[in-house]
């Protein structure tokens with residue numbers, strides 16, 4: 001894919017002497033939703049942490065055509081490469097509104113912050129209702145919405161979501177994936193890491209299967225969801241159309 005927003009080639013990441021990613025390559029085109037699916041320990045979180053710059057890596061990754069290695073963690077965020085981590089990392093003793101405002105800490109214009117906040121509340125009416133509530137007292141699904149909402153306050157171009165469905169009831173998972181899908185219409189590109197392969201592939205354009213630090217399969221999400229190797233390992237043995 002030429003002109004990809006993110007292009008990763010032969011990415012290696014080590015934890016000490018143990019290599020966790022053995023040369024991962026992937027591309028994310030502007031406006032796409034791209035999923036990385038795979039089992040526990042496959043290296044999904046490691047991949048996103050390396051792309052966010054919080055883990056050192058080797059290989060060639062380019063974001064907006066520029067070598068990622070030249071960009072600090074802060075510079076990546078400033079340019080719109082934003083990670084919503086698996087553990088959500090909210091400030092539990094601060095209110096919903098204050099957590100959201102923390103996402104806009106680098107913004108100078110108050111009117112822009114206000115506009116972004118209004119947009120987040122429009123997308124997540126539940127956060128508006130609970131704006132004065134302490135983040136630590138929210139349900140798991142609400143906390144995930146807050147984590148995504150806080151990331152949206154940074155005006156991301158490429159939002160990297162690490163297992164947004166983790167620990168959530170199926171009905172809430174559907175709500176979260178509807179939100180992810182709605183981001184496409186807002187010009188936000190998404191790189192989604194998920195163990196819930198069915199839900200992830202159903203809302204994605206393209207998918208990669210990561211196993212023990214290697215990309216084992218990749219292709220259009222619909223084709224992957226119908227691939228017997230994927231259905232037997234990740235989709236409970238049945239192929240299902242979108």
Ligand SMILES: Nc1ncnc2c1ncn2[C@@H]1O[C@H](COP(=O)(O)OP(=O)(O)OP(=O)(O)O)[C@@H](O)[C@H]1O
Nearest residue numbers: 015018020038039040041042043044045046047195
């Ligand atoms: N801080 C660490 N130190 C040493 N090894 C680590 C560390 N973090 C992860 N690993 C190892 O790296 C490999 C990839 O882990 P990673 O957390 O990236 O997988 P994952 O696909 O995100 O799994 P999960 O879905 O369980 O979060 C695993 O073998 C894991 O044990």
